[in-house]
Amino acid sequence: xxxxxxxxxxxxxxxxxxxxxxxxxxxxxxxxxxxxxxxxxxxxxxxxxxxxxxxxxxxxxxxxxxxxxxxxxxxxxxxxxxxxxxxxxxxxxxxxxxxxxxxxxxxxxxxxxxxxxxxxxxxxxxxxxxxxxxxxxxxxxxxxxxxxxxxxxxxxxxxxxxxxxxxxxxxxxxxxxxxxxxxxxxxxxxxxxxxxxxxxxxxxxxxxxxxxxxxxxxxxxxxxxxxxxxxxxxxxxxxxxxxxxxxxxxx
Amino acid sequence: xxxxxxxxxxxxxxxxxxxxxxxxxxxxxxxxxxxxxxxxxxxxxxxxxxxxxxxxxxxxxxxxxxxxxxxxxxxxxxxxxxxxxxxxxxxxxxxxxxxxxxxxxxxxxxxxxxxxxxxxxxxxxxxxxxxxxxxxxxxxxxxxxxxxxxxxxxxxxxxxxxxxxxxxxxxxxxxxxxxxxxxxxxxxxxxxxxxxxxxxxxxxxxxxxxxxxxxxxxxxxxxxxxxxxxxxxxxxxxxxxxxxxxxxxxxxxxxxxxxxxxxxxxxxxxxxxxxxxxxxxxxxxxxxxxxxxxxxxxxxxx
Amino acid sequence: xxxxxxxxxxxxxxxxxxxxxxxxxxxxxxxxxxxxxxxxxxxxxxxxxxxxxxxxxxxxxxxxxxxxxxxxxxxxxxxxxxxxxxxxxxxxxxxxxxxxxxxxxxxxxxxxxxxxxxxxxxxxxxxxxxxxxxxxxxxxxxxxxxxxxxxxxxxxxxxxxxxxxxxxxxxxxxxxxxxxxxxxxxxxxxxxxxxxxxxxxxxxxxxxxxxxxxxxxxxxxxxxxxxxxxxxxxxxxxxxxxxxxxxxxxxxxxxxxxxxxxxxxxxxxxxxxxxxxxxxxxxxxxxxxxxxxxxxxxxxxxxxxxxxxxxxxxxxxxxxx
Numbered sequence: 001x002x003x004x005x006x007x008x009x010x011x012x013x014x015x016x017x018x019x020x021x022x023x024x025x026x027x028x029x030x031x032x033x034x035x036x037x038x039x040x041x042x043x044x045x046x047x048x049x050x051x052x053x054x055x056x057x058x059x060x061x062x063x064x065x066x067x068x069x070x071x072x073x074x075x076x077x078x079x080x081x082x083x084x085x086x087x088x089x090x091x092x093x094x095x096x097x098x099x100x101x102x103x104x105x106x107x108x109x110x111x112x113x114x115x116x117x118x119x120x121x122x123x124x125x126x127x128x129x130x131x132x133x134x135x136x137x138x139x140x141x142x143x144x145x146x147x148x149x150x151x152x153x154x155x156x157x158x159x160x161x162x163x164x165x166x167x168x169x170x171x172x173x174x175x176x177x178x179x180x181x182x183x184x185x186x187x188x189x190x191x192x193x194x195x196x197x198x199x200x201x202x203x204x205x206x207x208x209x210x211x212x213x214x215x216x217x218x219x220x221x222x223x224x225x226x227x228x229x230x231x232x233x234x235x236x237x238x239x240x241x242x243x244x245x246x247x248x249x250x251x
Numbered sequence: 252x253x254x255x256x257x258x259x260x261x262x263x264x265x266x267x268x269x270x271x272x273x274x275x276x277x278x279x280x281x282x283x284x285x286x287x288x289x290x291x292x293x294x295x296x297x298x299x300x301x302x303x304x305x306x307x308x309x310x311x312x313x314x315x316x317x318x319x320x321x322x323x324x325x326x327x328x329x330x331x332x333x334x335x336x337x338x339x340x341x342x343x344x345x346x347x348x349x350x351x352x353x354x355x356x357x358x359x360x361x362x363x364x365x366x367x368x369x370x371x372x373x374x375x376x377x378x379x380x381x382x383x384x385x386x387x388x389x390x391x392x393x394x395x396x397x398x399x400x401x402x403x404x405x406x407x408x409x410x411x412x413x414x415x416x417x418x419x420x421x422x423x424x425x426x427x428x429x430x431x432x433x434x435x436x437x438x439x440x441x442x443x444x445x446x447x448x449x450x451x452x453x454x455x456x457x458x459x460x461x462x463x464x465x466x467x468x469x470x471x472x473x474x475x476x477x478x479x480x481x482x483x484x485x486x487x488x489x490x491x492x493x494x495x496x497x498x499x500x501x502x503x504x505x506x507x508x509x510x511x512x513x514x515x516x517x518x519x520x521x522x523x524x525x526x527x528x529x530x531x532x533x534x535x536x537x538x539x540x541x542x543x544x545x546x547x548x549x550x551x552x553x
Numbered sequence: 554x555x556x557x558x559x560x561x562x563x564x565x566x567x568x569x570x571x572x573x574x575x576x577x578x579x580x581x582x583x584x585x586x587x588x589x590x591x592x593x594x595x596x597x598x599x600x601x602x603x604x605x606x607x608x609x610x611x612x613x614x615x616x617x618x619x620x621x622x623x624x625x626x627x628x629x630x631x632x633x634x635x636x637x638x639x640x641x642x643x644x645x646x647x648x649x650x651x652x653x654x655x656x657x658x659x660x661x662x663x664x665x666x667x668x669x670x671x672x673x674x675x676x677x678x679x680x681x682x683x684x685x686x687x688x689x690x691x692x693x694x695x696x697x698x699x700x701x702x703x704x705x706x707x708x709x710x711x712x713x714x715x716x717x718x719x720x721x722x723x724x725x726x727x728x729x730x731x732x733x734x735x736x737x738x739x740x741x742x743x744x745x746x747x748x749x750x751x752x753x754x755x756x757x758x759x760x761x762x763x764x765x766x767x768x769x770x771x772x773x774x775x776x777x778x779x780x781x782x783x784x785x786x787x788x789x790x791x792x793x794x795x796x797x798x799x800x801x802x803x804x805x806x807x808x809x810x811x812x813x814x815x816x817x818x819x820x821x822x823x824x825x826x827x828x829x830x831x832x833x834x835x836x837x838x839x840x841x842x843x844x845x846x847x848x849x850x851x852x853x854x855x856x857x858x859x860x861x862x863x864x865x866x867x868x869x870x871x872x873x874x
Contacts, residue, residue, distance in 0.1 A: 038656060041558055041655070041656055041657060042657055044558065044559060045558045045559045045563065045566070045655070045657040045658075046563045048723070048726045048727075077651075077652055078652075080651060080652060080653065081557055081652045081653065085557055085560075088557075088560050088729060092725070092729065092730075094733070096725040096730070100725060100726070104559070104560070107558075107559035108557045108558060108559040108560055108655075110559070111557065111558030111559045111655055111656075111657070112557060112558065112652055112655070115558070115648075115652050115655065115656060116652055119649060119650055119651075119652065123345055124649075124650055125344070125345060127649060127650070137581055139581060139585075139588060139593075139638065140577075140638070140641065140642060140645070142593065143593060143596065143597055143600065143638065143639070143642045144642050144645055144646055146593060146594065146597035147597045147600045147601045147604065147639075147642050147643070147646060148646060148650070149343070150597055150598050150600075150601035151601045151604055151605060151646075153598075153601070154598075154601050154602060154605045155605065158605065183755070185752075185755070187759055189602075189606065189752075189755075189756055189759070190755075190756055190759030190760055190763060191759075191763070192602075192605075193598070193599075193602045193756075193760070194760070194763055196598055196601070196602070197595070197598050199340070200594045200595070200597065200598035200601075201594055201595075202335070202337070202340045203339075203340050203594070204591075204593065204594035205299070205304050205335075205340070206335055206340035206341040206343070207343065208304075208325075208328070209302060209304075209328065209331075209333045209335070209341065209400075210341070210353050210354040210357060210399060210400070210403065211328070211329055211353075211354055211357030211358045211403065212353075212357055213325075213357065214590055214593070
């Protein structure tokens with residue numbers, strides 16, 4: 001049966017940062033991307049008319065296609081979101097029918113793909129700085145950046161410890177009730193945490209030693225350019241059209 | 252003007268362990284002072300305290316004639332450049348250029364591009380401006396962190412074990428870099444050899460100040476060295492052997508330059524004559540960038 | 554429990570956003586001044602730890618796996634305000650950077666896992682801890698286990714309610730049918746919650762061995778600046794739990810407003826053979842769910858008052874003041 005396993009997502013953090021800047025989408029202002037894609041996702045999430053839902057899926061696929069993101073990346077990211085989508089679709093199917101189930105998959109997929117494009121073409125730093133400039137409270141954006149940095153730290157400590165553990169023959173437990181395995185795992189978790197706490201303090205001092213005062217404002221001085229506005233307007237226009245059509249169809 | 256003036260500084264951690272006891276030291280502009288001592292001696296703590304990260308403490312710390320306390324810590328920190336032992340703690344932004352710009356941006360300085368360019372060239376990494384930071388080697392990361400600190404134009408540089416973890420080439424490069432830099436600096440390290448090349452004088456720290464003086468004076472005091480858990484640099488040991496063999500050695504040298512000087516004296520006293528320069532670079536460059544501190548050097552063209 | 558976009562009815566998602574926005578604003582307002590700069594790295598490393606912990610899948614038999622939420626753990630270590638902030642950031646990062654959970658659904662996800670879970674966990678822990686004080690460390694761990702279990706279960710109940718109401722209101726366009734959503738969510742999470750309880754206690758036990766400062770006796774209450782006078786700690790804990798139920802309340806109003814029509818619509822749709830429906834949602838299910846919820850809330854208030862009364866009597870008996 002299952003042994004306790006770990007699912008590493010560090011790879012995806014690496015994928016994202018490497019390519020972000022090189023795509024044309026990557027060079028757009030993060031705020032424009034955030035607002036534009038948000039509007040589009042909201043529209044997608046509200047649609048119920050089948051023709052419109054499938055249309056929005058096609059548009060989403062189109063956006064993914066022009067985003068110049070690697071297909072492997074798109075597929076891997078989509079796969080991560082799949083389980084819950086399938087569960088929802090499954091339960092919809094058995095209560096109401098196949099078409100509704102398929103519609104559910106289409107709608108959620110359209111939203112997820114748009115989100116993947118946003119995230120894949122924007123470095124996390126730009127993302128949080130963009131959010132801050134859009135008005136998100138500074139505690140949240142600063143914490144987000146710190147947490148993201150520390151996740152990397154923890155990941156390193158964790159792999160070091162699991163390697164050390166494996167080197168001493170630990171092979172995972174059989175189930176949650178395997179007391180010994182549980183103890184080892186809790187110890188690992190605790191130790192990783194304690195070690196990282198010290199590094200976290202030092203990393204923060206590292207930031208402060210360079211004048212960081214707790215806010216991201218001002219790190220990105222980019223201005224909104226015509227390209228950004230164009231992107232934003234196109235997405236907004238598409239979204240509003242979809243919603244208008246939906247309202248028309250229902251009325 | 253004294254850039255740094257510390258009097259009677261004592262500091263203990265929350266759980267009571269004493270980290271520093273009655274430390275006093277001062278630096279004038281342009282001084283390069285080393286703090287040597289074994290692990291756990293409090294060197295790192297001292298540097299971090301000066302940077303305003305450890306309060307409260309007893310005694311006085313005055314930076315650029317302003318007193319350091321909890322309230323002034325944040326503003327005084329802007330005049331200080333603390334280089335952490337682990338560059339991972341400091342290098343933060345995705346690219347080198349952005350990371351070096353981080354400090355000046357936070358301090359809202361102007362001419363940021365100029366500052367970045369200057370800092371990158373001083374640290375010798377102009378070519379790395381657009382590289383991704385997470386791909387850099389340890390040595391390059393250290394230089395990036397250094398550039399980031401220099402970009403803020405601090406009046407005092409605090410270097411925490413700058414040569415730790417560097418391979419021999421990178422270490423040699425960093426040492427000559429620090430030697431050429433015209434900045435007031437305090438270097439905490441247990442790499443005696445590196446210090447000997449860079450610093451004018453040194454302090455032996457082991458919670459409290461055990462001894463102070465020029466490196467050559469300190470090396471003569473074997474007892475101090477031994478108690479502080481420090482090792483004499485190989486050069487000095489060699490010349491000690493020479494001394495025992497009967498040659499006249501007035502002061503034990505600690506650096507290559509000094510060693511060559513002493514050796515020349517010894518040889519000349521023996522009747523022969525030498526004239527020497529040592530250059531680590533070849534002669535394709537027109538000007539000699541090595542400051543001459545001594546007339547007699549061994550010359551070997553590459 | 555990370556809900557993707559497009560699953561929930563827009564009104565439910567909106568309610569989720571509104572409630573979450575109110576909750577986070579309150580938290581920021583109340584603790585804004587109390588968050589000292591040096592606390593940020595600690596909260597951040599804790600959040601990072603919870604994030605990594607959430608990625609661990611543990612087996613629960615039968616080939617399925619479950620995972621940690623960590624809301625109760627966070628709250629027990631750092632208090633409710635920091636927990637809400639920290640968990641919010643975890644959810645935010647998961648949604649924005651990994652597509653784990655949608656952005657229109659962020660309000661609901663954050664509400665369930667970053668507000669309800671930590672509040673419920675903290676509240677239950679606060680209420681149980683004094684009772685177990687006599688049991689020593691074992692008693693504390695038992696309280697922590699119960700608190701973790703409750704936090705997962707209650708969050709799952711909230712999520713189930715949101716799914717059910719989405720389905721009911723939209724006539725099946727969104728959400729999951731109550732007949733499936735509620736039993737499935739509750740059963741699955743009731744089991745997972747045990748895993749959460751075990752792991753939470755394991756981590757707390759380890760931390761108390763290695764870094765007891767993090768879990769000082771005076772713990773969460775004092776970190777909030779709230780005096781650890783038993784009475785008010787219990788008061789706050791009870792308030793936390795009531796807040797949780799209050800958050801679930803608007804769902805009921807939504808349901809009452811439009812739900813019945815929606816279910817009726819679904820029934821007739823299924824009747825006209827639109828699809829190969831195998832189940833038909835019974836009318837009264839929705840009602841009984843909320844009735845149960847109300848009963849629970851009422852019972853909770855009564856139990857809470859009774860506990861306070863008992864403790865006060867005990868205290869005056871022992872001569873403590």
